[in-house]
Amino acid sequence: MAKVRSSFLLATLCFVLAGFIVPVQQLSAQGPVSVTIESWRNDDLPVWQDTIIPAFTKRYPNIKVVFGPTAPTEYNAALNAKFSGGTAGDLITCRPFDLSLGLFKQGFLAPVNDLPGMSNFGPVAKSAWITDDGKTVFCVPMASVIHGFIYNADIFKQLGLTPPKTESEFFQVLDKIKQDGRYAPLALGTADQWEAATMGFQNIGPNYWKGEQGRLALITGRAKFTDPDYVAVWRTLAKWRPYLASGFEAQKYPDSQNLFTLGKAAIYPAGSWEVALFNRQAQFKMGAFPPPLPAGASTCYISDHTDIAMGMNAKTRHPEEAKKFLGWMTTSEFASLYSNALPGFFSLSNQKVTLQDPLAQTFLNWRSTCKSTIRNSYQILSRGEPNLENELWRVSAGVISGKLTPEEAAAQVQTGLAKWFKPPTK
Amino acid sequence: MRPRLRRVPLHIIVFILPAAAIYTAFMIYPLFDSLRLSLHGNPEGGGVVFVGLQNYARLVADSLYAPRFWGAVRHNLIFFAIHMLVQNPVGLLLAALLSARRLPGLAVYRTLLFAPTVLSFVIVGFIWQLILSPLWGIAGGLLRAAGLGAHFRPWLGLEGSALVTLSLISVWQFVGIPLMLFHAALIGIPDDLLEAARVDGATGWRAFWGIEFPLILPVVGLVAILTYVGNFNAFDLIYTAQGALAGPNFSTDILGTFFYRTFFGFQLQLGNPFMGATVAGVMFLLILAGVLPYLFVWQRRIEVHEL
Known part of the structure; x- marks a missing residue:
């Protein structure tokens, strides 16, 4: 245990130091604001880099988005360490249910109730990223x-x-x-x-x-x-x-x-x-x-079944830009981009999405004929x-x-x- | 005048120190820290507190842990019994055959029989799953070719046969260890002893039990204790072949897999380091209970013939 603790201490120290270095660089560079996404989906790196992020920067040229995934098995531990060191990215990919709920309860994730596009998601879509009393949503549902x-x-x-x-x-x-x-x-x-x-x-x-x-x-x-x-x-x-x-x-x-x-x-x-x-x-x-x-x-x-969502680091230095990205994630443009790039993972948005893959489209059609549950x-x-x-x-x-x-x-x-x-x- | 304590020479301390330091840091300290952890708990809402032997009591009596725990102990004993009854006698038999003089191709047999031992658990588990697979495996085809097709079953998937099948796979993998130890002991026996027996009219069978077996008895004890320690520490093969849930219906769950699930958690189940350390503590005590009699009774009583 002592060894673990001291290595955490060391890691934290590194992160804290990194935290001092990053803002200096940003102050000296007067270019666009950079927003980082934390994720465990390293398989999806090409999809984000080649499809999703370019579509976003076309709309918001002043915001630079960096997709920085960690290996799936290390994601939870790494994210916790980064949050305690204050160096977590601005946007956080959310695991469903208790893991993200824990982060929200510790004050690491910001509520997203007031995002304009949240009405595009039904109660089942939100159920994995909501407090037990059903009042506060803390991640924007992505896919099921x-x-x-x-x-x-x-x-x-x-x-x-x-x-x-x-x-x-x-x-x-x-x-x-x-x-x-x-x-x-x-x-x-x-x-x-x-x-x-x-x-x-x-x-x-x-x-x-x-x-x-x-x-x-x-x-x-x-x-x-x-x-x-x-x-x-x-x-x-x-x-x-x-x-x-x-x-x-x-x-x-x-x-x-x-x-x-x-x-x-x-x-x-x-x-x-x-x-x-x-x-x-x-x-x-x-x-x-x-x-x-x-x-x-x-x-x-x-x-x-709700599987993946995106939330915002409560202590991000760029809340406005992060919110813009989350807001864009509630649009039908994102829903269609994401669902088509990863057939079989369906956007949780209520808006109509057309898929190029006929088999995936068959699955998606059932949402309008049947009732969803998790x-x-x-x-x-x-x-x-x-x-x-x-x-x-x-x-x-x-x-x-x-x-x-x-x-x-x-x-x-x-x-x-x-x-x-x-x-x-x- | 009191006798002065004999000083340990400095150079011996210097030579032992690096190994002792590494062993202490990576084996002895973690072992005791794990035992310390097993005496602590994390009751609702509170921090880490000392709970004495409560965790051990829960493990053997609580209806949540006890069925899994006693099941794992029982499966471990079966696992051990099959190794003792199959692996070691077969190893002894093969060693006796290999040490027969003028056996052509001795090196080839020895290498082939020892080869599985150096393979990784993952490879062995994977190969045997494929051999025994009812869909793609060759086991069913071979049995059908021999007219025994009706006897083929998906052995790894049935509650009644999965544990025995895995034990036999493990025997197949590790039969090389007793084989090598027995073989080394047998070829160490001087020829004049056996020649003298032959002159006295002893047959091969009688010479083996009368001369050779008593001479390798220390090795028999060593093999037994190695098997015991190895079996109660086993984990890899079951985890590779059946997963951490040790299915079907926990029928192949041994202490190793039970420890893994308890300590690290599984799927949606969160890990419990305190109960995990408790399971590890019991494994330690069980192994200790086997090793101590060996060290203090068997090794002291056994007559080692000076050859």
């Missing part, structure tokens, strides 16, 4: 990922299938693929466990628990995982088992991806982040359909132990592989949650 099913359109054509709209149609389609025998109907494995929860439970679940209504009911204590709406999700997942590739118990995430892109599986329970990779790898036509409606349901719900294990419910998200991975994999009944899965998750989570009493 949407769940659904990607299918091999060539196989569907060959077998004369159409994308299913209801759950019974879904299982009929799966039956036909299975009878044909040449392809695995569903590309999903349980070895990594998270696939079962993220691509299974959180993918089809919102249709059962009615999206936001069911998610918020868990937080307010009006609903439990043992309620019929939640158990029914696991019951449906259990029915997927016969349609998975043989040996799915040892099938990992890359195995599932390869199974689908090599044309050996017909349907891939997906997240939209796969779009760019699948476009590069798959040699066949692809389409996508939203989670099929369970019997008796008429409204569809999708998991439109994964139910992230907001507030992710705070205690046993961790709800990890438990959902474990039991969902157990249900799909037939080791747990849906009722057992629900009971185990609820017992774990009740151990630490006390819903607010009315």
